[in-house]
Amino acid sequence: MTIDIQNLTLEDIAEKAGVSRSTVSRVVNEHPNVSEKVRTRVLQVIAETGFHPNAAARTLASQRSSMIGFILGRTVSSFFPDPYFPQLTQGIAQACNQNRYTLSLFLVGSREDEAMIFPNVSRKGLLDGVIVQSGHDDDELINKLITSNIPIVVVGRPFEVENVTFLDVDNVEASRQAVAHLIGLGNTRIATIEGSANTTVSIDRRRGYEKALAEAGLPLDEKLIAAGDFSEESGYRAMEALLPHKPDAVFAASDAMAFGAIRAARHAGLRVPEDIGFVGFDDLPSARRFEPALTTVRQPVSEMGSKAVDTLLQIIHEGAASQAATIVPTELVVRNSCGAKAKGLAQ
Amino acid sequence: MTIDIQNLTLEDIAEKAGVSRSTVSRVVNEHPNVSEKVRTRVLQVIAETGFHPNAAARTLASQRSSMIGFILGRTVSSFFPDPYFPQLTQGIAQACNQNRYTLSLFLVGSREDEAMIFPNVSRKGLLDGVIVQSGHDDDELINKLITSNIPIVVVGRPFEVENVTFLDVDNVEASRQAVAHLIGLGNTRIATIEGSANTTVSIDRRRGYEKALAEAGLPLDEKLIAAGDFSEESGYRAMEALLPHKPDAVFAASDAMAFGAIRAARHAGLRVPEDIGFVGFDDLPSARRFEPALTTVRQPVSEMGSKAVDTLLQIIHEGAASQAATIVPTELVVRNSCGAKAKGLAQ
DNA sequence: GTGAAAGCGCTAACAG
């Protein structure tokens, strides 16, 4: 007897179990109003037949799909080699598994992609909600999504914070702490290499830098601030610009830029960390392996992902999140590049 | 006049355009049998109203969803820091965008995850097909999926090749080439560090190693073959085991293992590449930055992803792929760690 | 070329 597993419907199960379709539906959806006797009988038939309800029909009738989307916007250039996005994705995926939600991934490459994808990620698609990674000025997409009325959570602080639930790491405090560490090591001419302009990430990290200097009573010298774009190359060039002003330490807004900057410092004949100390941001896998091992800021990326899912589900189920903004703390990982170990000052 | 964009249906559009629901459906689905006059009128109404058909209803009625799944199996440990998976995912996502398909991502963490997810990725879910990254012995999942009758493409050669359409890089040829390069540099005692046992990847890379030795008439010495698991740590330990046998070059089946092995060689007082040369596999972002820059094998990962999608769509639309197996070539990237540059033999 | 009508498989009032 070959059962055609494909085409079993609620009705078939109902017949086999001698009950109505509604009852089977109730059992499947764990409604309370089913007698224990009937429930077990139905569950047995379901187990025997390997029945599983048709997702499309369920979605159509109930207006919810148990699917959420994760959108990496147009301005989020690359899904790699920076492991930030993979890690975030993994956190989101795991949380989806735990909550029995399915994850759809949208990597928006161009403006055309964005337009094409929009119907699928707005209220018309079959998603119950979306998580959006905020890039530079993706606020346009975010606003359109909000207008479409779909539950949404933004990862990374967007420029416009009105009516948006978002999560972000505490970039200001993370940077303040990193620079304070450099100050604690006795440095007084601390430079910084900034990330891409027009990103809230860069703005916040710059603010943390300024805050640390102010707290220590150190002057803010514009000559010690160089522009970058998070990339290794930009770190190298920024360092070249910084060198004439003789910084004794550098806080780079990304590990990649720190790598580039260290390369430039060495080309100029400086020893790291003896002559000049460095702190990065991200804790890339290679930061540990780098010579000297890079002191950097670690972000709880995977946790951010799962928190984003929890927050989104809260919005989906309860209409709103318990808090509009969630700011998660970071961790300064002290290694060798800052000079702490060399000076016997490691934590 | 505020139009409630949410609840527009085919019927509404039909009414506004003065035609029947079927006609609107035909227009939306680009059926040929619609007069030009009617078509433009309907399209105009659609544009004015911002209508977009409900995905669930469409899926239910037509039995296809324009969604495919990408499954990273239980034995595929981590989605990062190895950029292989992110890159593959990106390739798949881009191809999905191009073909107007939506991508669902399944990161299977445990056996429970696998069981839970199964209904969603088998014929019962709303996916039109799935791409599965083959891990060690995920063949169980793959076989279950095949039995469920859903179109499937496997990335990475599975152990059981019967009835499976798969894509893989040419691991044998890639390794053969890498080792042949080392031989060409004058080395005669070439060791290899293998990846995780019970993976077709490891088996194939080992075969390439043996093939290169055989072609050069070099003996196969079991003492020059060490076990690893692709990780940096395992590379370090494998190298320690290899050192007493005095290899003059090492082919590691992953860049991470090459990094570990080089670290071990240096701890033993050897200079790289002067005393001993290394070739890795993967071309991690840090391979270029490593000191010495790592000679390694680059795989067209992103292309694999898009090819996987093309192949899957072929199966979905035509019932079968034009070829059961697609093997894509790799590229040997010669840098400094192999000693080619030092010996003035760079390509 | 167009419309009418019958579902796709399920959920969710509403009775009872």
Added chain:
DNA sequence: CTGTTAGCGCTTTCAC
């Protein structure tokens, strides 16, 4: 606690 009855919004024969 259980069954009956409408739909959910779309596709797709089948007539005309």
